[in-house]
Amino acid sequence: MEPLKLAKVVIPPYTKVLDKSLFEKLFRLVAAKVTPHQVGLLNKNYQSALLNWPRVKRVFDADNEKLVLLSPEFDIDDFTGQYKQINSFFKENDIHLVPYLLYLDYNYWRADEILDAFLPDAQKEDHPSGFTAVGHIAHMNLRDEWLPFKYLIGQVILDKNPSIKTVVNKTATIDTKFRTFSMEVLAGEDNFIVTQHESGCRFRFDFSKVYWNSRLSTEHDRLIQQFQPGEAVCDVMAGVGPFACPAGKKQVIVFANDLNPHSYESLVQNVTLNKVDAFVKPFMKDGREFIKQSTDELLSFSKTGPIHFSPAKKPKGKKGGDVSTSRDFVIPPVFQHYVMNLPGSALEFLDAFRGCYAGKEDLFKDYPLPKVHVHCFCRYDPPTEDLLNRIYESLGHRFEASEVTMHFVRKVAPKKDMYCCTFTLPASVIFAKD
Numbered sequence: 001m002e003p004l005k006l007a008k009v010v011i012p013p014y015t016k017v018l019d020k021s022l023f024e025k026l027f028r029l030v031a032a033k034v035t036p037h038q039v040g041l042l043n044k045n046y047q048s049a050l051l052n053w054p055r056v057k058r059v060f061d062a063d064n065e066k067l068v069l070l071s072p073e074f075d076i077d078d079f080t081g082q083y084k085q086i087n088s089f090f091k092e093n094d095i096h097l098v099p100y101l102l103y104l105d106y107n108y109w110r111a112d113e114i115l116d117a118f119l120p121d122a123q124k125e126d127h128p129s130g131f132t133a134v135g136h137i138a139h140m141n142l143r144d145e146w147l148p149f150k151y152l153i154g155q156v157i158l159d160k161n162p163s164i165k166t167v168v169n170k171t172a173t174i175d176t177k178f179r180t181f182s183m184e185v186l187a188g189e190d191n192f193i194v195t196q197h198e199s200g201c202r203f204r205f206d207f208s209k210v211y212w213n214s215r216l217s218t219e220h221d222r223l224i225q226q227f228q229p230g231e232a233v234c235d236v237m238a239g240v241g242p243f244a245c246p247a248g249k250k251q252v253i254v255f256a257n258d259l260n261p262h263s264y265e266s267l268v269q270n271v272t273l274n275k276v277d278a279f280v281k282p283f284m285k286d287g288r289e290f291i292k293q294s295t296d297e298l299l300s301f302s303k304t305g306p307i308h309f310s311p312a313k314k315p316k317g318k319k320g321g322d323v324s325t326s327r328d329f330v331i332p333p334v335f336q337h338y339v340m341n342l343p344g345s346a347l348e349f350l351d352a353f354r355g356c357y358a359g360k361e362d363l364f365k366d367y368p369l370p371k372v373h374v375h376c377f378c379r380y381d382p383p384t385e386d387l388l389n390r391i392y393e394s395l396g397h398r399f400e401a402s403e404v405t406m407h408f409v410r411k412v413a414p415k416k417d418m419y420c421c422t423f424t425l426p427a428s429v430i431f432a433k434d
Contacts, residue, residue, distance in 0.1 A: 018152045020106040023114065030074055031060075031067040031100040032090065039066050046086040049074055055108065069100060111160040119149060128153055132214050134207050135194025136165040140186070154186025165189050168207075180211060180260070199224060199246035201274045205266035211239050216341075219409050219420065220246070223339060223373055227252040232332045234294050234370075236287045236349065237342040240266040241280070248276030251309055251329055255298060257283040257290040278307050287342070291352035294335070295360070302331040333363045338425075340374040343418050347376050350394035357430040369430070373422050379415040387421055397426050 029051065034042065039059055042050060051058040051069035058069040075083050076097060090097065106114075112129040119127055128146050131138040138157050142150055154167040166188040170181050192208040198217050205212065220242045227233055229251040235244050238256035240263055247254050248271070256271075258264050264284040271280045281301070283290060306328040334357070340346040353372070357363065380386045384401050392398045409418040 018118075018155050023104075023106040023109055023117075025104050027072060027102040027104070029072060029100045029102050030070045030076065030097050032070060033062060033065050033096045033098055034068055034093075036066055038093065038095070039068060041089075042068055042086075046089065049083055049086045056102070056104075067098070067100065069102070070097075106159075111156050114156050114160075115153060118152060119146075129157070131157060131167070133164070134212055134214055135196045136163065136189075137192065137194055137207055138164045138167045139183075139207075140167065140169045142169050150184075150186050154188075158187040166191055180209060183208060198242060200249060201241075201245045201270070203240055203242065203245070203266070203270050204273060205240045205270075206262060209262035210260060210266055211263070212242075215410060216242070222407075223420070224250070224252075226373075227337060230329045230332070231336040232298055232334065233337040233339060234291070234298075234335045235339045235341075236290055237340055237346065238267060238282075239263050239341070241270045241274075243339055243341065244280045244282075245270050245274045245276055248279040249274065251279060251307075251327075253307070253329070253331055254280045255283060255294050255335075256280055257285055257287065257294070259284065259286055275312075278309065287340070287346075287349050288352040291338070291349065292356055295356050298331075298335060299333050299360075299363070302333040304331070306330050332367060334360075334367050335370045336367065338370055338372045338374075340372065343375040343377050346374045347390050347394050350374065350391065351396070353425055354396060354429055355432045355434070358433050359431075361427075361431055368424075369427060370425050371422060372425055373420055375409065375418060375420050377412065378417055378419055381417070383417065383419055387419065391421065391423070395429060397429050399423055 032038075032042065049071055051071055056069075060067040060069075074086075075081070076087065078084060079087050089095070109117075110129075112127055115127040115129055128140065128142055131140045133139070138161060140153070140157070142153065146153060150169055154169070157167045158164055167186045168183040169186050171184050172182040192206050194205065194207050196203045196205075196212065196214070198214070199221055203212075223243060224246050227247050227250070230253070232253045233243075233247060233255070235247075235254055235256040238244050238254075238258045239260075240258075241256060244254040244256035244267070256267060258267060261284060264282060267282045271277055271282060283294075283297075285293070308326070308328050310326045338353075340349060342349075350372075374391075376387065376390070378386055383406055387406055388399055388401060388404065391404065403423055405422040407420045407422065409420055411417050
């Protein structure tokens with residue numbers, strides 16, 4: 001039996017206003033009154049003759065018997081065609097068939113089914129039912145052809161996703177300085193203060209004033225896994241802390257910086273919220289300035305003594321004891337990693353590494369040279385030549401392709417891919433005296 005399609009049941013008039021009454025439909029069906037044992041026989045032997053619509057229950061209690069709903073196409077008088085066998089079964093077992101009214105309304109239909117019924121034919125193949133969830137906010141990026149229907153779309157998304165309280169649409173491109181963008185509320189509460197869970201941490205922030213992309217959670221985790229307890233990481237464009245806070249939870253020492261005052265305010269709050277104050281130090285500086293100054297900041301911090309870490313005790317009643325023990329972490333005098341997650345312009349900040357450890361060569365006698373993880377966009381496939389040239393233009397050092405790992409993060413748009421380039425900073429760059 002062909003699955004139920006809303007467009008074939010209800011064809012609402014062309015409109016930009018959501019009228020939920022248009023989705024009310026009464027179906028006149030036939031039900032078989034059977035014993036519990038016969039329900040199993042019907043399901044096993046006559047599946048194609050039974051009602052098979054998603055999210056619709058087809059077996060109901062009726063006194064000491066069961067009602068089994070039959071397909072809308074079922075023909076009670078068909079003893080020669082496709083319903084011959086089931087009609088014979090009904091006759092042989094003296095099974096009564098009774099009328100049954102099935103009522104479906106707006107609450108039954110999925111968001112994509114409703115939008116498919118409403119939107120003009122030209123847009124039905126790619127209906128805009130997808131969104132990115134940030135806390136209680138559904139973030140949409142509607143194409144121009146959908147904008148006349150934006151409030152209808154927003155209301156449907158709100159209605160069909162119980163955890164969503166606010167639906168927004170991006171109205172402008174991302175600002176290159178703070179990575180924020182203008183947005184419009186399409187439906188729900190005018191409330192942008194969200195709590196987002198990621199990487200075992202909680203993050204609170206004003207989504208309208210800071211940058212957050214839930215689609216980067218895998219990338220956040222990938223890099224965090226490369227950081228080892230006791231290492232020092234310089235998070236140059238830290239945002240609200242998606243790298244810094246989870247890293248701090250695994251006892252990585254992080255100097256986390258962001259120029260956006262709203263991001264910095266949320267970063268400070270999230271460090272406290274996740275109880276990583278001992279390991280994560282927030283800053284609010286220009287990225288280039290921070291790269292140059294953070295070397296002395298970390299060196300001074302390393303002289304304050306080790307960080308004492310005591311794992312939180314398990315609540316009473318929880319099975320299994322703590323396998324971790326208290327530990328003192330010696331603060332390294334140099335960074336082992338730099339993270340630069342500003343893909344629109346991070347490559348342009350690489351020049352700040354020239355001479356950042358000039359005159360401090362002795363600090364590395366017990367430590368390897370730092371690794372840089374810099375995010376960027378690229379419109380070439382393969383990206384190797386373009387990214388190597390752009391790194392050279394900013395850093396002033398020509399890498400071989402084998403010396404730079406170019407990890408594909410995600411496709412942002414046609415001919416716009418996001419990568420993370422990882423390489424070790426050369427001694428000739430960080431110790432340069434010119």
